[in-house]
Amino acid sequence: MALDAAAPGLPDQVRGIVAAIMGVGPAEVAEDASPETLAAWDSLRHMKLILAVEEAFGLRLTDSEIVSITDLQSLVTLVRRKRGGGA
Amino acid sequence: MSSSLTTPMTLTVFPPLADIEAALAAPGSVQLEPLRLAVLREITVEPIDTYLRCLARRSHMEASVAFGGVSRLVEETVGGAAYLTGDLDAVLVFAPLAALSPVLSCGLAGMGRHDLRTELDRIETLFHSVLAGIRRQTDAMILWHGLEPPLYPTFGILDVQRPDGQTAAVAALNAALRAAAGAVAGAYVVDMAACLARVGGAHFYDPRYWHLARAPYTPRALAEIAAEDFRFIRALRGKAKKCLVLDADQTLWGGVIGEEGLSGIRLGGAYPGSAFVEFQQEVVSLFHRGVLIALCSRNNDADVWEVFDHHPDMVLRREHIAAWRINWRDKATNLRELSEELNIGLESMVLADDSEFEAGLVRDQLPDVAILQLPAGEPVEYRRSLAACGHFDVLAITDEDRTRSTMYAAEAARRRARSDVVDLGSYYRSLGMTLEIGRADEFSIPRIAQLTQKTNQFNLTTRRYGEADILRFVRSADHEVLWVRVTDRIGDLGIVGACVLAYAGRRASIDTFLLSCRALGRGVERRFLVEALHLSRARGAEVVQGEYIRTAKNAQTETFFLDNGFAEVERAAGADVRTFELQLERVPPRELGHFAGVSSPLAIPVG
Incomplete structure (x- = not known):
């Protein structure tokens, strides 16, 4: 099930995935969420998050793209770029 | 959910x-x-x-x-x-x-x-x-x-x-x-x-x-x-399924036997009949692994048996079928009856059906029955669907599994015998049953573990054990693991019951007591309990404690200890955990009763 990346709610879709994987409510995932601000965001959940995002959007990130993801913002930007939605 | x-x-x-x-x-x-x-x-x-x-x-x-x-x-x-x-x-x-x-x-x-x-x-x-x-x-x-x-x-x-x-x-x-x-x-x-x-x-x-x-x-x-x-x-965890219930038309063969007749249905030869043969071979493999095979079909009885008896390409035979309902009633009623006849719970049954309508109906009315929805119109996929479903996997295939077919045929013979005699006592005696009670050893451990995993109905505590658990009990100085085997003049039912006793000083407690549904209704559970009580007395116990832990399936065992002379001493969790005790000086005598013979590790023979 690939989500529609062109939809205006892309950041919210990614946020929903972050919330589900970290096991918190969507409201707890702030726009600037990162491993520093969210206690549940450890390295293992980070891996699971990226796998879940790839699965949800039908993407495959390269290893260098994976290591460039450090927080919610960089994840959203990358997903948007990979889906051809511009920066 | x-x-x-x-x-x-x-x-x-x-x-x-x-x-x-x-x-x-x-x-x-x-x-x-x-x-x-x-x-x-x-x-x-x-x-x-x-x-x-x-x-x-x-x-x-x-x-x-x-x-x-x-x-x-x-x-x-x-x-x-x-x-x-x-x-x-x-x-x-x-x-x-x-x-x-x-x-x-x-x-x-x-x-x-x-x-x-x-x-x-x-x-x-x-x-x-x-x-x-x-x-x-x-x-x-x-x-x-x-x-x-x-x-x-x-x-x-x-x-x-x-x-x-x-x-x-x-x-x-x-x-x-x-x-x-x-x-x-x-x-x-x-x-x-x-x-x-x-x-x-x-x-x-x-x-x-x-x-x-x-x-x-x-x-x-x-x-x-x-x-x-x-x-x-x-x-x-005792969630393996025991019985595969099959539809007939479009499942065992292509077409509708009632309309197309023996020569019209697709079975055997080249495509598409070859796909149904392959599916039937998979069903027979499950039969040999100890899975009960039943039929549930909207049809005229005689039409279906005509295919079984006369179609040259049938792989599945009458002797593979443990029970059947071939009639025009609804599947839910038929499945309920099959579960009663075979003495297994609905949660142990899998219905394989190509009709989404029938499957949906059963899913609604009997949510406990697992559905194997065969891809309608794609018989070439049937075999893989069945092989991949994983419902019937068990941790060991025991001798009891391999000979289950014979046992069910024998059970049909017993049912016929039962209708010939008037009172239950003489029916029991007519079976010529012998009980053998023994302590667990390397040969019986897999079967005992399997019984704890699979038995739902006559199971006082429903504790599931693996082989390693049973082995630990056997090696422990504070435990005793017993099994009971039943043989009658019609056949050998194998090991059908198990009991785990735990000892602490002068007290024994019954950690597990269970009997396979296949041996129920013969007075075996009562006689097995009496023998277990005597064995614990011989070990020095003075009081035996029994426990009933309620599950969705074991209501029939709730009064088992009361019926056998125990007194209730405690209730917990509502009445879901009931504890009973028996002073062993009041243990019932070891009698033959309606059994032709009873043997056990106790040195003194019975009767």
Whole structure:
């Protein structure tokens, strides 16, 4: 099930995935969420998050793209770029 | 319960990871049994916990998954780890070749024969020490994930020709692992080669995360592996199915027998009849594995039996069929009757049907019955659907399973005998039943463990045990494990009951007391109890305590202890846990009753 990346709610879709994987409510995932601000965001959940995002959007990130993801913002930007939605 | 967590047609079809996590966060609507898993590993496999918890929920369990440290397999097993000493149901071990032996994985071409042998020996020793280390700490079931065959073996096309190739090395290690696990009760090898083959190499490995996080497997691979693990876990927890109920038209053959007649239906020969033959062969394989086969079809009785008796390409025969309902009534009523006739719960039945309408109706009215929806119009897929469903996996196939067919035929003969006699006492005597009661040994342990896993109805406490648990009881000075075997003039029913007694000073308590449904209604349970009580008295006990723990299935045992002279001493959790006691000076005498013979470890013969 690939989500529609062109939809205006892309950041919210990614946020929903972050919330589900970290096991918190969507409201707890702030726009600037990162491993520093969210206690549940450890390295293992980070891996699971990226796998879940790839699965949800039908993407495959390269290893260098994976290591460039450090927080919610960089994840959203990358997903948007990979889906051809511009920066 | 969210739809993400309900069982789809195929075990390994999952929604996206994030959807499963969201659904798991919502509270379940039914009572969930706890399932405690530990993962020991040389690698990162964390995303598997999402699939494990999802599969647990589909079987009405709530899984907790504890992970050991990455690359600390030997340290935590041989040395010990706190999370292995608590209550655990299963320990999952992940140690693929790349982690276990980088040199065999990537450097085999440069190894001499001597070095190769040394390395294989080292890993074989590791298998034994890790298994022993786990067993020292817990009796939980051990699921060791075997080694996958290499996708591109070291010596290329020559590898498979060479006794010192990578392919041969992996095969040798898997054989060593099989032998090592075979020597440890309750340890099993999970077939990773089969998981890899089903998913395909291109979708099984993720080199990015192997290098980033020592995580070799893709989510799809982990889903397949988790599903394979759950075949073991469901069997351990008594959730394996016992009976396959088959529709006839469009399931066993193509077409409608009532309309097209014996020569008109598609069965045998070339396509499409060949697909139905293949499906029937799979059904007969299940029959030989001890699964009961039943028919439930909207048809005229005579039409269906005409195919069984006269169609030259029928693989399935009358003697494979334990019970049938061939009539025009609704399937739900028929399934209920079949469950009563076969004395098994609806939750032990699987209905295979090509009609979505019929399947939907049964799903609505009898949610406990599992549905194997055959892909309508695609008989070529039937066999795979049945083989892949995983409903019938058990941890051991015992002699009792292999001879079940004969037993059910004999049961039909017994039913006929019953209608010839008037009172129950003379019916029992007419059976010429003998009971043999014994203490558990290496031959009976697999069957006893299986009985604790499969028996739902006549089971006072419904405690599920693996072979390792039973072995621990047998070796313990404070426990005694008894079995009962029934033979009558029509046949041998095999070991049908088990009892676990725990001793503390002058007190004995009945940890487990159960009888297979196949032996119910013959007075066996009462006589077996009396013998167990005498055995505990002979060991010095003065008081015996019995316990009834209510489940959805065991209501018929609630008054068993009261009916046999025990007095109730305590009620807890409403009346869901009831405790009873009997002073052994009041134990009923050992009598033959309606049995032709009773033997037991007590030296003095009966009667």
